[in-house]
Structure formats: C-alpha cells, structure tokens
Amino acid sequence: xxxxxxxxxxxxxxxxxxxxxxxxxxxxxxxxxxxxxxxxxxxxxxxxxxxxxxxxxxxxxxxxxxxxxxxxxxxxxxxxxxxxxxxxxxxxxxxxxxxxxxxxxxxxxxxxxxxxxxxxxxxxxxxxxxxxxxxxxxxxxxxxxxxxxxxxxxxxxxxxxxxxxxxxxxxxxxxxxxxxxxxxxxxxxxxxxxxxxxxxxxxxxxxxxxxxxxxxxxxxxxxxxxxxxxxxxxxxxxxxxxxxxxxxxxxxxxxxxxxxxxxxxxxxxxxxxxxxxxxxxxxxxxxxxxxxxxxxxxxxxxxxxxxxxxxxxxxxxxxxxxxxxxxxxxxxxxxxxxxxxxxxxxxxxxxxxxxxxxxxxxxxxxxxxxxxxxxxxxxxxxxxxxxxxxxxxxxxxxxxxxxxxxxxxxxxxxxxxxxxxxxxxxxxxxxxxxxxxxxxxxxxxxxxxxxxxxxxxxxxxxxxxxxxxxxxxxxxxxxxxxxxxxxxxxxxxxxxxxxxxxxxxxxxxxxxxxxxxxxxxxxxxxxxxxxxxxxxxxxxxxxxxxxxxxxxxxxxxxxxxxxxxxxxxxxxxxxxxxxxxxxxxxxxxxxxxxxxxxxxxxxxxxxxxxxxxxxxxxxxxxxxxxxxxxxxxxxxxxxxxxxxxxxxxxxxxxxxxxxxxxxxxxxxxxxxxxxxxxxxxxxxxxxxxxxxxxxxxxxxxxxxxxxxxxxxxxxxxxxxxxxxxxxxxxxxxxxxxxxxxxxxxxxxxxxxxxxxxxxxxxxxxxxxxxxxxxxxxxxxxxxxxxxxxxxxxxxxxxxxxxxxxxxxxxxxxxxxxxxxxxxxxxxxxxxxxxxxxxxxxxxxx
Numbered sequence: 001x002x003x004x005x006x007x008x009x010x011x012x013x014x015x016x017x018x019x020x021x022x023x024x025x026x027x028x029x030x031x032x033x034x035x036x037x038x039x040x041x042x043x044x045x046x047x048x049x050x051x052x053x054x055x056x057x058x059x060x061x062x063x064x065x066x067x068x069x070x071x072x073x074x075x076x077x078x079x080x081x082x083x084x085x086x087x088x089x090x091x092x093x094x095x096x097x098x099x100x101x102x103x104x105x106x107x108x109x110x111x112x113x114x115x116x117x118x119x120x121x122x123x124x125x126x127x128x129x130x131x132x133x134x135x136x137x138x139x140x141x142x143x144x145x146x147x148x149x150x151x152x153x154x155x156x157x158x159x160x161x162x163x164x165x166x167x168x169x170x171x172x173x174x175x176x177x178x179x180x181x182x183x184x185x186x187x188x189x190x191x192x193x194x195x196x197x198x199x200x201x202x203x204x205x206x207x208x209x210x211x212x213x214x215x216x217x218x219x220x221x222x223x224x225x226x227x228x229x230x231x232x233x234x235x236x237x238x239x240x241x242x243x244x245x246x247x248x249x250x251x252x253x254x255x256x257x258x259x260x261x262x263x264x265x266x267x268x269x270x271x272x273x274x275x276x277x278x279x280x281x282x283x284x285x286x287x288x289x290x291x292x293x294x295x296x297x298x299x300x301x302x303x304x305x306x307x308x309x310x311x312x313x314x315x316x317x318x319x320x321x322x323x324x325x326x327x328x329x330x331x332x333x334x335x336x337x338x339x340x341x342x343x344x345x346x347x348x349x350x351x352x353x354x355x356x357x358x359x360x361x362x363x364x365x366x367x368x369x370x371x372x373x374x375x376x377x378x379x380x381x382x383x384x385x386x387x388x389x390x391x392x393x394x395x396x397x398x399x400x401x402x403x404x405x406x407x408x409x410x411x412x413x414x415x416x417x418x419x420x421x422x423x424x425x426x427x428x429x430x431x432x433x434x435x436x437x438x439x440x441x442x443x444x445x446x447x448x449x450x451x452x453x454x455x456x457x458x459x460x461x462x463x464x465x466x467x468x469x470x471x472x473x474x475x476x477x478x479x480x481x482x483x484x485x486x487x488x489x490x491x492x493x494x495x496x497x498x499x500x501x502x503x504x505x506x507x508x509x510x511x512x513x514x515x516x517x518x519x520x521x522x523x524x525x526x527x528x529x530x531x532x533x534x535x536x537x538x539x540x541x542x543x544x545x546x547x548x549x550x551x552x553x554x555x556x557x558x559x560x561x562x563x564x565x566x567x568x569x570x571x572x573x574x575x576x577x578x579x580x581x582x583x584x585x586x587x588x589x590x591x592x593x594x595x596x597x598x599x600x601x602x603x604x605x606x607x608x609x610x611x612x613x614x615x616x617x618x619x620x621x622x623x624x625x626x627x628x629x630x631x632x633x634x635x636x637x638x639x640x641x642x643x644x645x646x647x648x649x650x651x652x653x654x655x656x657x658x659x660x661x662x663x664x665x666x667x668x669x670x671x672x673x674x675x676x677x678x679x680x681x682x683x684x685x686x687x688x689x690x691x692x693x694x695x696x697x698x699x700x701x702x703x704x705x706x707x708x709x710x711x712x713x714x715x716x717x718x719x720x721x722x723x724x725x726x727x728x729x730x731x732x733x734x735x736x737x738x739x740x741x742x743x744x745x746x747x748x749x750x751x752x753x754x755x756x757x758x759x760x761x762x763x764x765x766x767x768x769x770x771x772x773x774x775x776x777x778x779x780x781x782x783x784x785x786x787x788x789x790x791x792x793x794x795x796x797x798x799x800x801x802x803x804x805x806x807x808x809x810x811x812x813x814x815x816x817x818x819x820x821x822x823x824x825x826x827x828x829x830x831x832x833x834x835x836x837x838x839x840x841x842x843x844x845x
Contacts, residue, residue, distance in 0.1 A: 023125070024224060024225045024227075024228040024537070024539070024541050025183055025198070025199065025200040025201075025202075025223075025224060025225050026061070026063070026181045026182055026183030026184075026199050026200075026223075026224035026225075027040070027042065027181060027182050027183065027199045027207075027218065027221055027222070027223065027224060028040070028065075028180075028181045028221075028222040028223060028224045028226070028227065029041075029164075029165045029177050029178070029179065029180050029181065029182070029222075030177075030220055030222055030627075030628045031070075031072060031176075031177050031178060031179040031180075032176075032179070033179075033628050034220075034627065034628035034630075035631070035632050035635075036166070036175055037168075037615070037616075037746040037747070038220050038616075038627050038628055038630075039165065039166040039175075039177050039219075039220060040165050040166065040177065040218075040219060040220045040221060040222065041163060041164060041165035041166045041167035041168075041174075041177070041218075041219040041220070042163060042164040042165060042167070042182070042185075042207070042216050042217070042218055042219070043163050043167050043169065043216060043217040043219065044162040044163060044164070044185070044197075044216045045160065045161045045162050045163075045216075046215065046216060046217040047214060047215050047216075048214075049080060049159035049160055049161055050159065050160045050161075050162060050187060050194075050195070051157075051158075051159050051160075052134070052157070052158065052159075052160060052189050053156065053157045053189070053190070054133070054134060054135060054156065054157075054189070054190050055131070055132065055133040055134060055135065055189070055190055055191075056131075056132055056134070056160075056187065056188060056189045056190075057129055057130060057131035057132065057187075057188045058075075058077070058129065058130050058162075058185070058186070058187055058188075059127065059128060059129035059130075059184075059185075059186045059188070060127075060128055060182050060183065060184055060185040060186065061125050061126065061127055061128070061182070061183045061184045062074070062125070062126055062127075062128050062180055062181070062182055063123060063124060063125045063126070063180065063181045063224070064090075064092065064121050064122060064123075064178065064179060064180050064181075065122060065123055065179045065180070065181070065227075066122045066123075066179070066513055070090065070091075070092040070178045070179055071089075071090065071091050071092070071176055071178060072089070072090060072165075072174070072176035072177040072178040073087055073088070073089055073090075073165070073166075073174035073176060073177060074088040074089070074090050074164065074165075074177075074178065074180065075087075075088050075162065075163060075164045075165075076088075076162070076163050076172055076174055077160055077161070077162050078160065078161040078162075078171065078172075079154055079155065079158050079159070079160055080158060080159045080160070080161065081155045081157070081158035081159065082153075082154060082155045082158060084103065084104060084153075084154055085102075085103070085104055085105070086101055086102070086103055086130075086152070087101065087102040087105075087174075088100075088101055088130070089101075089102060090178040090180070092114060092121065092178070098111060098112065098113055098114065099111070099112045099114060099141075099143055100112070101130065101139075101141060101150075103152055108139075108150045108152065109148065109149070109150035110130075110139060110141040110148055110149075110150045111148060112141065112143050112146050112148055114143075117144070120512060122512060122513040122514060122515075123227075123513055123514035123515060123537050123538070124514055125183075126143060126144045127142070127143070127144065128141075128142065128143050129141070129142045130142075132152055132154060134154045134155060134156045134157075134158075135156055137151040137152060137153055137154075138151060139151065139152040162187075164182060164185075165177040165219075166219070167219060168219070168746065181224040181227075182199065183198065183199045183200065183224070184196075184197075184198055184199070185197040185198075185199065185216075193211060194211065194212065195209040195211055195212055195214055196209055196210050196211050197209050197210070197216055198210060201223070202223045202225060202226075203223070203623070204218070204221075205217065205218050205221065205740075206218060220615070220617070220625070220627060220628075221625065222624075222625045222628070225541055226624050227536070227537040228491070228536065228537045228538075228539065228540055228541040229490075229491050229492060229540070229541045229542075229543050229622075230491065230492050230536070230622060230624060231491065231492060231494050231518060231534040231535065231536050232534060232535050232536070233532060233533070233534055234271075234533050234534065234535050235266065235271070235273075235532070235533040236530065236531070236532050236533075237256075237264075237266070237273065237530070237531045237532075238524070238528055238529070238530050238531075239256065239258045239261065239264075239528070239529045239530075239531065240258065240259075240260065240261055240527075240528065240529075241258050241259040241260065241261070241527075241529065242259075242287050242502065242521075242523070242529050243256040243257060243258045243264075243521065243529060243531065244256070244257040244258075244285070244287070244289055244290060244291040244301065245257075245289060245291065245504065245506070245519065245521065245531070246291040246292055246293060246299060247451075247506070247508045247517075248293055248297065248299075249508070249509070249511070250297055251267070251297075252267070252268045252269055252510060252511070252512060253265050253266060253267045253268065254266045254268070254508075254517075254519070254533075255291070255299050256531070257283055257285070257291050257299075257301060259285045261275075261277070262275065262276050262277040262278070262279050263275075263276040263279060263299070263312065264276070266533075268510055268513075268517065269512065269513075276314075276317055278317070279312075279317045279318060279319065280316075280317065280318040280319070281310065281318045281319030281320060281321055281322060282310060282319055282321045282322060282323060282324060282325050283301035283310045283312065283319050283321070283325070284301040284302060284303040284306070284308065284310055284321070284325050285301075285325060286303055286304070286305070286328065286330045287329075287330055287501065288330030288331070288332055288333050288334070288335065288351075288353075289334075289335075289450070289504060290302050290303065290304075290330065292337050292339075292346060293339075294311065294339070294344070294346070295339060295344035298311050298312055298313065298314070299311075299312040299314070300312065300346070301319075302346065302364065303325070304330075304331045304332065304371060305328055305331070306323070306325065307369055307370045307371060308321060308323075308369065309346070309364060309366075329353075330353060330501075331351075331353040331354065332348065332350075332351030332352070332353050332358060332385075333351060333352045333353055333385060333500075333501055334351060334352060334385040334386045334450070335348050335349060335350055335351030335352075335358075335385065336348070336349040336350055336351075336387055336388075336389035336401065336450060337349070337389075338389065338391070338399060340363065340374075340427055341396050341397045341427045341428070342427060342428070345363050345364060345365075345366075346363065346364045347361060347362070347363050347374060348360075348361070348362040348363075348371075349361055349362075349387075349389065349401065350381070350383070350384050350385055350387055350401075350404065350406075351385050352384075352385035352386075352406070355411065355412040355413070356383070356410055356411055356412065357383035357384050357385060357405075357406035357407060357410050357411075357412065358383050358385070358410065359380070359381045359382060359383040359384065359406075359410070360373055361373065361374040361375075361376050362374065374430065375430070376425075376430050376431065376432050377429070377430060377431045377432070378431040378432040378433055379423065379432050379433055379434040380432070381401065381423055381432060382406060382407070382408045382417075382419065383406045383407065383408070383409075383410035384404030384405055384406030384419055385404060385405060385406060386403075386404050386405045386447040386448070386468075387401055387402065387403055387404035387419075387448065388401070388402045388403055388404075388448035388449060388450065388451060388452040388463040389401050389402075389450070389451065389452065390402075390451060390452030390453060390454040390461055390463070391454060392454050392456050393454055393455060393456055393457070394456040394457070395456070397426060397427045397428040398424060398425070398426060398427070399424075399425040399427065400422060400423065400424055400425070400435075400452065400454055400461060400482070401422070401423040401425060402421070402422050402423075402448055402452060402461065402463060402480060403418075403419050403420055403421065403446075403447060403448045403463075403465075404418075404419045404447060404448075405417070405418055405419070405447050405468065406419070418445045418446070418447065418468070419437075420437070420438040420442075420485070421434060421436065421437035421438065422434075422435045422436050422437075422461075422480065422482070422485075423435065435482065435483065436483075436484060436485040437485065438485035438487075439485075444467040444469070445467065445468050445469060446465040446466060446467050446468055447465065447466065447468045448463040448464065448465045448478065449463060449464040449465070449466075449475070449505045449506050449507050450504075450505075450506045450507075451463070451506050451507050451508065452507065453507065453509045453516070453538075454482070455539075456482065459481060459482045459483055460479055460480060460481055460482060461479070461480050461482060462477055462478070462479055462480075462507070462516070462539075462540065463477075463478050463480070463507055464476065464477060464478070464494075464505060464506075464507045464518060465478045465489075466496055466498060466505070468498070470498075471497055471498060471499065472495075472497055473496050473497070473498050474493035474494060474495055474496055475493065475494040475496045475505055475518060475520070476489050476490075476491065476492075476493045476494070477489065477490040477491045477516070477536070477540045478490075479540065488542065489542075490540035490541060490542045490543075491536055491540040491541065491542075491543065492543055492622065494518055494520065494534055495520075496520050496522070497522040497523075499522065499523055502522075502523045503520075503521060503522050503523065504519075504520075504521040505518070505519060505520045505521070506518075506519045507519075509538070510535070513535075514537065514538050515535045515536060515537055515538055516535065516536045516537075516538050516540065517533060517534070517535055518533070518534040518535075518536070519531065519532070519533055519534075520532050520534075543622075608620060608621045608688035608689030608690075608691060608704075608707070608708040608709070609623075609708070609709045609710075609711075610642070610688070610708070610709070610710040610711070610712075611711050611740070612710075612711055612712045612743060612744050613711055613712075613715070613737055613738055613740045613741055613742070613743055613745075614740030614741030614742070614745055615740075615741060615744070615745045615746055615747075616630075616635060616639075616744060616747055618630065618684075618688060619688075620687040620688050620689070621687065621688060621689040622687075626684065626687060626688075629684050630684070633661065633677060634677060634680060634681055634684070635747075636660075636661060636749060637657070637661060637674075637677050637678070637681060638681055638702075639744070639747070639749075639752070640652055640656075640657060640660060640661070640751070641693060641700055641701065641702045642702045642710070642712075643712070643752075643755055644699075644700075644701070645701045645702045645703075646710070646712060646713050646716060649701065650699065651696075651698075651699030651700055651701040652699060652700055652701075653698060653699055653700070654671070654674060654700070657674055657700065658670035658671075658674065660749075660751050661673070661674075662674075678693060678700075681693065688708060689704070689705070689707060689708045690704055690705035690707060690708055691703070691704035691705070691708045692704070711737050712743070712759070714733075714734075714737065715734060715737060715738070715759075715763070716759075716762075718731065718733075718734050718766075719734070719762050719763060719765075719766040720762075731770055732782070735782070735785050735786060735789055738763065738767075738789045738792065738793075739785065739788065739789055739792070741792060742760070742792055742793055743756055743759045743760060743763075743793075744756060760793050760794070763789075763793055764790065764793055764794055764797065767786055767789060767790055768790070768797075768799045770786060771783060771786055771787075771799055771803055774786075776803075776806075776807070780807045780810075780811065783803050783807055784803075784804060784807055784808075786800075786803070787799075787800040787801075787803045787804040787807075788800070788804075791804075795827065796824075796827070796828060796831065801820070801821070801824050801843070802843060804817070804820055805817045805820055805821050805840070805843050805844050806843070806844050808820065809844040810844075817840075817844065818840060821840045821843065824836070
C-alpha cells in the first residue's frame with residue numbers, strides 16, 4: 001500500500017502538469033443554441049451515489065462563452081438522508097450578474113456578484129469551490145478569490161447525487177444550462193481528494209475519475225478544445241467594390257470604406273452592421289488598404305499621390321477633405337502600418353508596386369503635408385511585401401515583423417524570394433534587429449497576413465499564413481517563437497482565394513471575448529466582393545492529424561512522446577506492485593450495465609457520423625459533435641429525408657414534407673419554408689462530408705458516400721440478413737450500437753411513431769433469434785449484453801429476463817439474478833395488474 005501511495009502521488013502530479021499543458025481541455029455545455037433535448041449534462045453519480053462523513057467540498061474550473069442570455073443551472077446536489085437539495089445557479093447579464101446557491105429552492109447568502117468582471121468573463125477560466133462542514137453547518141463558496149459564507153444544515157453522514165447541466169433523470173429538473181465549459185471536477189472529503197474528473201479527453205460518452213475509477217456519464221458532450229481547433233464562421237458580408245478595412249481594437253469594431261457606398265461598421269460585441277451613407281466630404285479610395293485609426297481613434301484614409309490624409313468624424317458623418325479624389329493604382333500594395341509610439345505619426349513599412357519591392361519606413365508629416373522617409377539603424381530588412389507586423393503586448397515601443405515575399409535588390413525582374421525571418425523594431429531608438437532567419441524551408445512556400453498577435457509573456461507570436469502558389473488556397477494559424485526559428489501550425493484551415501491585389505486577409509485579437517478573428521476578402525462574380533469573418537478561441541490548439549503546412553519544430557511532439565513513455569512506465573509499475581501483493585480477491589456481486597459494454601466496438605468513420613440510437617447525434621468530418629446546429633425544424637426535416645431514403649430509397653415528396661412539417665401553411669408559404677430550411681440543411685451537411693440532398697422532380701432524398709457512417713442504415717442492413725452460425729460474430733457490432741439506447745430516444749413526432757415501432761420490432765425479432773443460436777456456455781457475456789439491449793427496447797421482454805437470470809445465477813451471482821427478477825415482476829404487476837406466472841426457481845432451472 002505504501003508503494004501504491006507513492007505512485008499515486010506521482011500520477012496526480014502528472015495529471016496536474018497535464019492540466020497546465022492542456023489548458024484548453026474541458027467539457028463544453030450546449031445551452032440555448034440548441035433545443036432542450038440536445039443540451040449538455042454530466043451525471044456524476046450515474047454509477048452510484050457519493051458517500052460523505054463530516055466535511056466535503058466540490059471544486060472545478062469554469063469558463064463562460066458569449067450568448068445573449070447566460071442563465072442556467074451549473075450543478076444540482078441532492079443529499080439523500082435528509083432529502084436536501086443544493087443548486088448552483090448562474091445568471092450573468094449586464095444588469096444583475098450573479099452566481100448563487102439555493103438550498104431546497106430557497107435563497108442562501110452564498111451569492112457572488114460578478115459585475116466587476118462581467119465584461120471580461122468570456123472564454124477565460126475561473127476556479128470555483130463549495131465547501132460544507134456538516135458538523136458545524138458552515139458553508140463557503142469561492143469564485144476567483146471571492147469568498148462568501150453561510151450556514152447549511154446537512155446530516156453529518158449521508159450520500160449525494162450530483163449532476164451538472166441538463167440531465168434527463170427523475171428528481172433532476174434543470175432544463176437551462178449556461179453557455180459554459182467545465183474541467184477538473186474534484187470531490188474532497190475531510191480535506192482528502194476522493195474523486196477527480198479532469199475532463200481532459202476529446203471524445204466518448206463517459207468520463208473516468210482518476211482516483212477511484214468512478215465513471216460519470218456525459219450527455220451530448222462537446223469538447224472545449226474544439227473551440228480552439230476549429231474556426232467558426234460568424235459573419236458574411238458583400239460589398240459592391242473592394243472595401244478598405246481597418247480594425248478598431250478600442251471599440252472592437254471593423255470599419256469598411258467602400259467606394260460610392262460610404263462607410264460600414266461591424267460591431268463584434270453586438271453582431272451589428274451599421275451603414276453610414278450620405279456622408280459629407282471626401283475620403284481617398286486607393287485600393288491598397290490605405291485606412292487606419294489615428295491617435296484620436298478616428299478613421300483616416302491616406303493617399304501617397306496627393307500627400308493627404310482625410311479624417312472621418314463619425315459623430316458628424318463627415319470627412320475633412322473636400323477635394324475630389326480619383327483613385328489611381330496604389331503605389332504600395334500589401335504594406336504594413338503603425339502609429340509610431342513616439343508621436344503617434346502614421347508610419348508605413350515595406351510594400352510592392354510597379355514591379356518593385358520596398359523596405360522603406362515612411363512617415364506622414366502633418367506640418368509639411370507630405371511623406372518622408374524615416375531613417376532606421378541596425379539590421380536591414382530586405383525589400384518585401386505580404387509581411388506580418390505586430391505590437392508587443394508588454395512594451396509599446398517594440399514591434400515585430402515576420403516573413404514576406406521580395407528579393408534583396410528590390411526589383412521584380414530579379415525574381416522573388418520567400419522570407420521566413422523575424423525582426424524586432426525598437427521605435428524608441430528607431431533600430432532594427434534581426435532576431436532569427438530560418439534556413440529550413442517548408443514543403444509549400446507561404447506568406448503571412450498583414451497583422452500578427454504578439455504574446456511576449458509566453459515568448460511567441462501568432463499570425464495567419466497561406467500557401468502562395470495557387471489561387472484556391474487556405475489560411476492557417478502559425479505560432480512562432482520570438483527567440484528562435486521555430487514555428488508550428490495550429491487549428492484547422494480557412495478557405496481563401498488569393499488574387500494578390502484583389503484579395504486581402506487579416507488577423508485581429510478580440511480581447512473582451514478572448515478570441516482570434518480572421519478576415520478574408522475575395523472578389524466574387526460580377527465585381528462583387530465578399531468579406532467573411534471567422535472566430536477561434538485563444539490560444540489556438542494543434543490538430544495532430546492536420547499536416548497541411550510543415551511545422552518548424554518537433555519539440556512538442558518529442559515532449560508528448562517522452563511523457564507518454566513515462567506514464568506507461570508508472571502504470572506498469574503500479575500493475576506489477578498490485579499483482580505481487582494481491583491475495584485472493586473477495587467474491588463480490590457486480591451489477592452489469594450495458595451502457596458501458598463495448599461502447600467503442602464499432603470503428604466509426606472520421607469523415608462524418610449520423611447516430612440515432614441513444615438519441616440523435618451528428619458528427620462532422622473533423623469528428624466534432626455538431627448536433628446543436630440542428631434546430632427542431634431542421635432536425636425533423638433531416639430525419640424525414642434520411643429515413644424516407646433508407647426505406648428502399650423511396651424518398652419523400654414535397655407534399656408529404658409540407659403535411660408533416662407545415663400543415664397549417666399555404667402551398668406558397670410551405671414551399672418557401674421548405675426551400676429556406678433545405679438550404680440551411682445543405683450548409684450543415686457540407687461539414688459532415690460526402691452527403692447531399694437531391695430532388696428528381698418527384699422525391700427528395702439524402703445521398704451519401706461510404707465514408708459517412710449512419711447507424712440506422714448499418715442496423716437495418718444487418719437485421720435484414722438471415723442469422724446463422726456463420727455470421728453471429730458480425731452482430732457484436734450491432735450490439736455495441738444498440739447498447740447506446742433506443743431508436744431516436746427523446747425525439748417525438750406523430751409520423752415517426754410507426755417507424756420507431758417497425759425498427760424496434762425488427763430488432764427484437766432478430767435479437768431473440770440470435771439468442772437461440774448462441775452457445776450459452778461460451779458466450780455468457782455476449783448473451784448478457786444482448787439481454788440488456790432487449791430490455792432497452794422492451795422492458796417486459798421475457799427472453800431477456802430468462803437469459804439474464806439464468807446466466808447470472810449460473811455465474812454464482814444469485815442476489816443480482818434475484819434483483820433482476822424482482823424488478824421485472826414488480827413492473828409486470830404494475831403494468832398488467834396481475835402477478836407474473838413463472839417463479840424464479842422455474843425460470844432459472
């Protein structure tokens with residue numbers, strides 16, 4: 001036992017280190033963005049209550065994401081002996097932000113106001129704990145170092161039932177859950193950790209406690225790390241001309257200056273696009289992204305030809321320039337810009353124009369009304385454009401410049417060179433220092449976007465890069481080292497059509513939401529330009545399977561490998577010590593729960609999954625749960641199309657769709673509703689993989705390739721086969737799918753009832769026949785699994801009762817067999833108002 005404790009401490013230390021190394025792990029809870037039946041929950045005590053004696057505490061880390069309403073139950077705690085209930089409720093809004101505990105639906109003084117940190121709470125982790133001393137009745141709640149106390153009367157010894165979020169379970173009535181993420185759930189009894197669920201996995205429907213092995217059930221899980229791996233499209237806008245764009249980090253708004261259409265402002269925090277038209281005065285329309293914000297935080301448009309700057313007064317909707325401006329071809333495409341820290345003068349760096357690359361530092365002289373070269377000392381930046389510039393987040397006098405495309409002589413006729421180097425620009429001394437220049441070239445030549453995010457505290461920077469040698473390309477986050485020529489590519493990719501002077505992309509940091517914003521602008525047909533905004537939680541995470549761009553460093557991979565070897569060695573040592581010291585284990589009745597048997601027996605496709613057993617779930621081709629994107633109407637429409645197609649590929653007519661979904665609408669409105677929702681559905685299915693909606697003039701169908709897995713199709717195929725001794729093994733996969741739960745659990749619709757009855761009837765018939773063909777001597781565990789599945793689909797199935805009781809009794813688990821029988825007979829009596837006719841003795845003989 002002594003050795004086990006030593007090893008246990010080592011493992012806990014490793015887990016703690018892992019928590020720091022994977023700060024973005026945790027479980028994300030789906031909230032109001034989905035229907036009630038698809039919201040996330042954790043049933044901590046699914047496998048049995050938690051006992052306590054004396055004092056106990058629960059703690060976890062919590063993060064909130066942005067939604068218009070952030071209200072709901074974080075957790076519910078039910079004490080069984082004294083019949084007490086504790087609810088932790090979250091209510092965050094702009095007026096009365098609060099976190100509070102209810103006891104038996106009554107308010108307590110365990111209440112914390114979150115107003116001081118309300119505006120900065122999004123996507124940041126905070127620690128929470130609730131400690132209860134059942135002997136003294138003192139309870140303390142702590143959130144982010146804010147402490148409050150009250151008295152709570154609980155028995156000194158009892159058991160607890162514990163859930164997070166929305167759990168469809170008797171006595172747990174929460175139906176609202178805040179848009180949150182949870183990790184590192186810990187239960188401590190008398191200052192000793194009893195259970196710990198790190199929630200550091202990235203898949204699965206169960207979370208295992210690392211101390212005692214206690215399993216918690218996860219309902220509609222979405223993993224928090226996916227918010228750091230996958231970009232989300234948040235806005236699409238179309239403009240009649242190439243817009244000039246600038247990000248105002250103070251107001252967190254993006255401004256668009258559009259020729260002949262005025263100024264547009266998109267406010268990130270409220271998802272609002274404002275169009276300022278009828279503006280007096282004249283800006284400068286030179287398509288080289290020649291807009292910025294001055295030290296007064298006003299939008300300016302500048303010209304190299306007229307040597308002028310026009311300032312926009314947003315309150316008066318006027319530009320201070322009155323001279324007509326003719327938009328000539330820009331002289332400096334894809335240059336970088338900043339306000340020089342010494343005097344806030346607009347400073348332009350590098351650029352390309354008229355077959356030349358530049359490395360000038362140019363400043364606008366407001367007194368002389370012209371541009372002047374700023375003399376810099378130190379290392380030379382070779383002429384280039386398409387570089388990335390970012391400001392230090394510690395020292396405002398320091399900027400960094402990364403990468404670009406050009407050559408040392410500056411003339412395009414001498415060819416082009418891709419630069420993978422980093423410069424430090426000290427604006428206090430106007431000195432340039434080359435920090436590093438990589439000699440290792442990637443497989444694909446790439447260039448960065450205009451801006452970078454610098455994080456001096458961690459010694460790194462982030463920008464977006466794209467392979468430069470093709471039109472249909474993609475953007476991906478590059479994380480670079482500020483001190484050495486190491487980089488790696490993180491998160492997934494963003495589609496981007498690079499057309500040089502007719503395209504633009506950039507990266508911004510959305511500070512209040514702790515997110516990165518990617519912007520792409522590309523020319524569409526008929527001279528239109530489309531701007532798309534994407535968001536990603538900061539800091540980005542790597543997708544191991546994504547090898548689109550070569551990483552500049554293998555250090556992280558080696559650390560993970562060494563860590564894995566070390567953990568393996570520790571686990572092996574634990575097993576060795578336990579086996580050596582083990583004595584004959586006492587006989588113990590084990591309750592069999594089919595929900596944890598063979599959960600992962602089926603090797604699902606990573607190119608998209610559609611699951612209907614145990615509840616409706618859809619996973620995209622990146623293995624991310626996207627069920628929340630299906631509104632109730634979209635979900636029902638999708639099921640109509642898919643189930644009609646899987647039934648002999650018949651499909652469904654437009655008339656039937658309207659009868660089922662919009663029976664009270666006119667034909668015109670019904671057609672419009674159908675068209676709008678099918679369009680939405682098609683957009684979602686694009687992310688699932690090779691799956692599409694077709695219409696042949698009579699019937700709508702769902703078509704998909706073999707790489708998209710659909711469990712109902714798999715089940716229908718197998719139960720349609722003639723079961724014999726040669727194909728019994730293939731039904732192990734059938735059992736693993738059916739053990740998840742009944743068909744379309746918690747999904748109700750009148751048209752669906754006959755389909756559910758048909759599916760259930762076919763499954764029961766097939767499984768009962770399967771039981772008769774299996775040799776019970778060699779396949780006891782398989783028969784128990786089949787019996788559990790039979791009970792899932794028919795709680796009064798006598799075949800399941802017979803096999804389960806016989807096998808458990810034969811295995812010496814007489815008490816458990818009798819419990820199964822007594823539960824069945826009690827239910828039988830309640831349903832049919834008569835006693836079950838077969839005795840336990842006759843059943844098991």
